[in-house]
Amino acid sequence: MSAEPSWVALSDEELLKLRICDLHVRIEGSELEPCVARVFAEIEERGLPLKPPAYLGDEWFSPAGSPLIAMPFFLAHPRLKQLELHQMLEVEGGTEEWCLQLLRHECGHAYDHAYGFSRRERWVQVFGSPDIDYDPDAYRPRPYSRSFVRHLPNWYAQAHPDEDFAETFAVWLTLKPEEWRLQYREWKALEKLEYVATLMQEIREAPSSMPAATKTRGRISEASRLRRTLEKYYAAKRKLFAQDFPDVYDSDLRAIFEKGDFGEESAAQIMRRVQYRLSAAIVRWTGQHKYVVDRLVRSLITRANELKLRAPRDQAMLMIELAAYLSSLVTNHLHTGKFKRFV
Numbered sequence: 001m002s003a004e005p006s007w008v009a010l011s012d013e014e015l016l017k018l019r020i021c022d023l024h025v026r027i028e029g030s031e032l033e034p035c036v037a038r039v040f041a042e043i044e045e046r047g048l049p050l051k052p053p054a055y056l057g058d059e060w061f062s063p064a065g066s067p068l069i070a071m072p073f074f075l076a077h078p079r080l081k082q083l084e085l086h087q088m089l090e091v092e093g094g095t096e097e098w099c100l101q102l103l104r105h106e107c108g109h110a111y112d113h114a115y116g117f118s119r120r121e122r123w124v125q126v127f128g129s130p131d132i133d134y135d136p137d138a139y140r141p142r143p144y145s146r147s148f149v150r151h152l153p154n155w156y157a158q159a160h161p162d163e164d165f166a167e168t169f170a171v172w173l174t175l176k177p178e179e180w181r182l183q184y185r186e187w188k189a190l191e192k193l194e195y196v197a198t199l200m201q202e203i204r205e206a207p208s209s210m211p212a213a214t215k216t217r218g219r220i221s222e223a224s225r226l227r228r229t230l231e232k233y234y235a236a237k238r239k240l241f242a243q244d245f246p247d248v249y250d251s252d253l254r255a256i257f258e259k260g261d262f263g264e265e266s267a268a269q270i271m272r273r274v275q276y277r278l279s280a281a282i283v284r285w286t287g288q289h290k291y292v293v294d295r296l297v298r299s300l301i302t303r304a305n306e307l308k309l310r311a312p313r314d315q316a317m318l319m320i321e322l323a324a325y326l327s328s329l330v331t332n333h334l335h336t337g338k339f340k341r342f343v
Contacts, residue, residue: 005023005077007023008077012083012086015083015230016083016229016230016231017229017230018229019227019229019230020058020073020223020226020227020229020233021223021224021225021226021227023077023080024224025056025073025076025077025223026056027054027055027056030076030077031075031096031099032054032075032099035099035100036054036103038100039100039103039104039107039173042104042174043107043173046173046200047204048111048200048203049204050067050110050111050114052067052107052110052111052114053068053069054069054070054071054103055068055069055070055071055219055222056073056076056222056224057070057071057072057073057220057221057222058070058072058073058221058223059072059092059221060072060092060093060102061106061109061220062106062113063113063220064113065113066110066113066218066220067110067111067113067114068110068219069103069106069107069109070106070219070220070221071093071103072084072093073223073226074091075091075093075094075099081094083230087234087238088237101151102152104151104173104174105151105152105166105167106166107166107169107170107173108166108168108170108173109162111169112165112166115199115203117165117199118130118161118162118165122195123165123195124161126191126192126195127161127162127165127168127192128161128164130160130161130162132160132161140289141154141155141158141159142155142158145158146184146187146188147187147188147189148164148167148189148192149168149171149184149189149192149193150171151167151171151174152167152170164192165192165196168189168192168193168196169196171184171193172196172200177197180193181193249299249303250303250307252325253303253304253307253309254307254309256321256322256325257304257309257311257312258309258310259312260314261313261314262310262311262312263311263312263313263315265311266304266305266310267305267307267309267310267311268301268304268305268309270311270315270318271297271301271322272301274319275297275298275301278297278319278322279293279294281323282323282326282327282330285327286327286331288331288333292330292333293330296329296339297326300326
């Protein structure tokens with residue numbers, strides 16, 4: 001077993017000063033290696049000719065026009081996963097099951113990039129135009145829709161036709177034909193699975209059909225070439241995902257609740273008491289989905305309780321301010337996919 005890198009013993013503050021390229025992490029010998037091997041074994045079991053080469057990048061993606069898969073560098077070592085958890089509160093792909101799900105999904109993108117499936121008229125008829133505006137953070141999922149497979153969380157297949165294909169491919173790769181035909185029986189998504197099965201049979205029969213141009217594209221954002229420090233990497237990442245942090249609403253909640261004479265109830269108690277009426281009114285007047293509003297209200301109640309905020313006696317004015325604040329957040333979510341704007 002090779003010796004641990006010297007940076008393993010550094011504190012978070014010291015580790016953040018290092019450049020990503022100086023970590024010298026690799027897939028080989030890491031927890032990622034068996035995950036890649038397992039997905040490749042699934043590809044081989046299904047008789048497919050392409051095993052998309054995987055490399056370490058700055059996040060999960062498949063470079064446009066290239067049959068490659070980038071995996072985030074922080075998954076290549078437990079110490080970096082720990083830092084990711086401290087900085088971002090979760091580690092995307094940090095468990096074996098989650099990593100496998102994401103790998104299968106990115107394989108779907110890599111196969112499309114390799115064979116150009118999305119340029120076909122039939123593909124567009126089944127999945128939709130790949131040229132529509134793409135903002136995976138702003139889509140409005142329909143939780144009960146049977147037009148899409150369910151693989152990654154948050155109904156991600158609904159984000160864009162490209163994601164729909166990648167998710168459908170992942171389900172096709174994960175399950176045996178009799179399993180996905182049974183699981184998605186009487187779903188519109190079954191048509192998509194059958195189409196993916198047809199495409200995969202086509203390339204089994206013509207394994208050399210991959211366009212030559214896609215075979216030579218370079219690796220984008222490869223970790224070994226990223227000269228940014230971890231500190232700058234996480235500063236940019238935290239800004240991008242700022243709304244996901246529990247303290248993002250703290251100043252707003254304090255401005256609403258911490259003023260005037262305090263009553264006997266806490267802020268969390270009042271919000272729990274009126275949450276259903278408040279949520280129903282916001283849904284009615286904004287047109288936003290109920291589950292989106294409920295999720296926001298629950299997160300604010302939880303945070304108000306953690307902050308131990310007290311509520312003012314003037315509850316009439318409090319309700320007006322609270323309703324206006326929630327409505328502004330929900331309206332912003334309708335237009336941007338985010339509850340708050342950050343610059």
